[in-house]
Amino acid sequence: MDKIKVGIIGSTGYAGQELARLLSGHKHAEVIRYGSRSYDGTAFSEVYGNMYEIADDTCASDDLEELSKEADVIFTATPQGYLAGVLNETILNNCKVIDLSADFRLKDVAVYEKWYKIEHKSPEFIKEAVYGLCEINRDKVKGARLIANPGCFTTCSILSLYPLVKEGMIDTDSIIVDAKSGTSGAGRGAKVANLFCEVNENIKAYGVATHRHTPEIEEQLGYAVSENGGPLTINFTPHLVPMNRGILATCYAKLSAAFDYDTVRKAYEKHYSEEKFIRLLKKGFNPETRWVEGSNYMDINFVIDERTGRIIVMGAIDNMVKGAAGQAVQNMNIMFDLPEDEGLKITPMFP
Amino acid sequence: MDKIKVGIIGSTGYAGQELARLLSGHKHAEVIRYGSRSYDGTAFSEVYGNMYEIADDTCASDDLEELSKEADVIFTATPQGYLAGVLNETILNNCKVIDLSADFRLKDVAVYEKWYKIEHKSPEFIKEAVYGLCEINRDKVKGARLIANPGCFTTCSILSLYPLVKEGMIDTDSIIVDAKSGTSGAGRGAKVANLFCEVNENIKAYGVATHRHTPEIEEQLGYAVSENGGPLTINFTPHLVPMNRGILATCYAKLSAAFDYDTVRKAYEKHYSEEKFIRLLKKGFNPETRWVEGSNYMDINFVIDERTGRIIVMGAIDNMVKGAAGQAVQNMNIMFDLPEDEGLKITPMFP
Amino acid sequence: MDKIKVGIIGSTGYAGQELARLLSGHKHAEVIRYGSRSYDGTAFSEVYGNMYEIADDTCASDDLEELSKEADVIFTATPQGYLAGVLNETILNNCKVIDLSADFRLKDVAVYEKWYKIEHKSPEFIKEAVYGLCEINRDKVKGARLIANPGCFTTCSILSLYPLVKEGMIDTDSIIVDAKSGTSGAGRGAKVANLFCEVNENIKAYGVATHRHTPEIEEQLGYAVSENGGPLTINFTPHLVPMNRGILATCYAKLSAAFDYDTVRKAYEKHYSEEKFIRLLKKGFNPETRWVEGSNYMDINFVIDERTGRIIVMGAIDNMVKGAAGQAVQNMNIMFDLPEDEGLKITPMFP
């Protein structure tokens, strides 16, 4: 079998580099282009020393349309607005596109423009774009030309809560997601706020009541309430944690009835027991980000507080893998009819 | 003026050591005993190298009653149950006692025994013990013989929410406190769970729906609802963060009416504008643990989410200072009629 | 081809767990026993949550001789003295043994007993034990029954300096190795010194002039000076760094003549250019531990200081992989005539 030819636009950001790492272990794919505007002309392995003698190719500042003639699939790990600005019908006819930015995640352009504060340049492709949350939308992913790869917080929040919402076990106006993320989620841009000394020995909330993943969670989780979405409104608060990788979402909601652990557990098993990448932990074990580090796993468990009638669901992922590059590869595998875990059979690394 | 003679029982735990650090800069107090069972006979500065040439005294395993004859005040930074097991009338007649454990924090013995799972050995002193949350109970602290110094999570949670509860601005059954703590809160015991490699590069929730600071927050915050307490029930979830110091409490509650920022701000100012150690941040600035590190400050701010009708209050303290030793010294200052910030005029250290 | 049956004694220490991680991705090996005295009866994945749904086997406290009847190879990741205390001819006839402890690394029993301060219980096996530094002793490893897997500091120090010593390019009495290690090297024992708050935000030297890897480095590097070893004496100083993984060795030595970069480079290439796991970095790039994290690579480079006539060689490994479990698997691959990198084709993970 010929290898899938992969192009990466934005390969020198953290998500792009993680794609390179994962694809270096993928049997049926090869990277033919390490796209990078900032490092055009530099060897990829000079930018990321871990890739030395593994990916010594020279980075190139590529035109997406040109690249689409050679590639079978292109991952765009680019700033918001880039893909929407250059996408066209030719590209989508030439190859598959998996977009790690937010450009095609929200179905309502107005919502996109309100939360991202930029104009959407190619709304005509929004409708066909498939929201690539594999465990929920697997069937739609199969035939898609354009995948909107979910955000990291979004993946973690939605998968944590999905069975509860789908099965009507919680009040959909009572959801609070308090999320904690490692710093790689902030990207590799040179900003004072992300310097070692600013992040280390600190924890802070940010984007309180205004974070852009909020409408994405609401929209997608809303489809679990009703076909056309909602009603479902949440509070979402991300926090920055002094660690490289990992997202932990601590989710609170009012149970719609006095369900016990086993009943709720069954709802989770109904939806996830066949999923290779979702691990429902044993009762009494809480998800921790360290146990999924480097892997595509998502760990989930929950506690019911009878005193308050609330359920506390905890979900943990590696933001770089299941929250970005890993899920993107998972989508690629589904689209190309490969085993869903090809290139992703990675045992989490500890410590 | 003679210096206050201070004894510390449990001086070689983290909270005890922090007391030693703070008291080394206190003009009107001197430590006459570094109590320690584990390091009996060892120089204090061999246990904590930072204290070399500052506190080279030899640690001693002291009898509380004996020590009470020499000391003006004794801090007990000891495991749960210790003080309740040895306290008696003689001791309290000899000197003041400021207890950093939980032994005298809860007024209801049954609640104590249920959450702490140990028998309370001297319930007769519970009633007179004053809950030493200085900003709320300053007047009672003044004349007290026995202070129950508040827990770290408790201090942070209560002070974050107090004005809202006191002024009736939130629904008291809607409160969720999602707290994040540095690792010094776990103490200096040699446990696998607290090893560097277990804590580093990880975040986890623990004690979900069962953490012992829950009833303490509920009781104290309940007094702001009504004189006899409550009704007020909360969800409280602590998380362990890979950093040494600091607690951030992210608190969620339903506003009881559509208050705007300025109205709520006024409630906070009413209660805290005269407080030296509480800093209400400028609008738009969120509390971060790094800005209070090493100091007795508590930073507070909030955001109102009109979409959900909830307020998100954030409070940050240094768990070792305002959450333990600093507040204990603040209590001592009040009890001995000293300026409340003596020994505590410490500018937070960054980075 | 039948899978190699692997037993791990001491599987619940960090090195044992790393063996489990690496072997979970090995095509021709399967772990048949997760040996552990401390966690006898507990599922391996309850001890290490990363292994959940990957290695859920129950840990057992195994007798080495019993296990040798079922296993093709046994890894002992055990405290010093354990293997020497139980090894016998029957075991070595039944299966291969790869020892990650120091029991069979030093050829001179007296040196072992002096530096380790314990009696050696089975000196009769010292002679046949092969020092499993694959790149140097590959041929001897092939036919061995018993492998003494090198120490982490030792691997890094020897491979950094070997070409220089072998080619006579440095004065062998001028060598200083200043090494820096992540904290996983200290193991999973519950010790105050290794608590998060003790290690974080700190750097210290330890075992100054007395660390046990010193004679190991001297002996092995000595064989590069002369057949019978030496003369070669070094200063070796390890430091503890607040990070999980990685060793960086900064080595200083007087050049025996005024060699330039290219000449020295050729010596390194002569010995290492065919080595899959040794990466000689491009001129101007210094090894950093992050670039080898999670992998079996060793990165090497050097700088010549003409002002002082010294060469500064830097070598970086992941102490858990090339410094322990990875090299052990590499030895297994050599012994069982498998591709040397089977199970070890791991791209380093960053960040």
Place this chain on the structure above:
Amino acid sequence: MDKIKVGIIGSTGYAGQELARLLSGHKHAEVIRYGSRSYDGTAFSEVYGNMYEIADDTCASDDLEELSKEADVIFTATPQGYLAGVLNETILNNCKVIDLSADFRLKDVAVYEKWYKIEHKSPEFIKEAVYGLCEINRDKVKGARLIANPGCFTTCSILSLYPLVKEGMIDTDSIIVDAKSGTSGAGRGAKVANLFCEVNENIKAYGVATHRHTPEIEEQLGYAVSENGGPLTINFTPHLVPMNRGILATCYAKLSAAFDYDTVRKAYEKHYSEEKFIRLLKKGFNPETRWVEGSNYMDINFVIDERTGRIIVMGAIDNMVKGAAGQAVQNMNIMFDLPEDEGLKITPMFP
């Protein structure tokens, strides 16, 4: 007594901020200007939240000469070349200047220009500038108008080795300094190399054989060899450690004779026993950066390796305090005839 009026140029870098922290606790000094080009017009406490309600002054982009009319002393915590570019006789007649940059540290302009690769704009002031290493040059500091405040690595390296060199106990061509620094030493500039994810979980050497503190150490330590300096040449290798603060220098040298611990100890005591900020640790205790954190202390100890005839001296400082702002304040105290430890009686903070 009137307070000393202090101006800080470059107050919003890490060293400038540390000056602000230390001066906030100084009885006889007040900051009258928080100079900052980048944050002109912004409240200092908006740049550094720790200073909220402590230093809320607005930052201003100041002309040094204008400021010199109002200030008694000006600290310049500015990039290399700034002070040399603007200094003049008028300024030095108006007020004292304590320069935290390297502009006036090296007596030989050619050496400065070679290592710093910039032209020196006011070499006429080099001769009068006093190298402000208080413990060595106290007398000269007293009457100085212009202080060249030493570099962080330099302070730590020189003070670690000074007694040995001064007393002729080591071979001056055998010195190797392997230094490890926290990341605050890299400053607050927004550089990819200093992002959290780049520094965390990593250790690397940098500036190998080319670091600018090398000639500074050689020159100053050279004066301990002979009046006109040297001969003394060293190898100096700095490393970046994933922690905020602290420098550990591990220094190696050949003893000039077979001195024992006590003999060498006496040499250290001869020079340092009266020094408030130098702590010679008890035999067997190694300096660790955590024990000096936040303070102006320098901890020193050493080990003699009889096998190799070398001494290993370890010195630890907080790079922000004794390595920068603390020593600058110490110099100010000496110049203004204040107790040398005014504003610096800070107990190190742990953990």
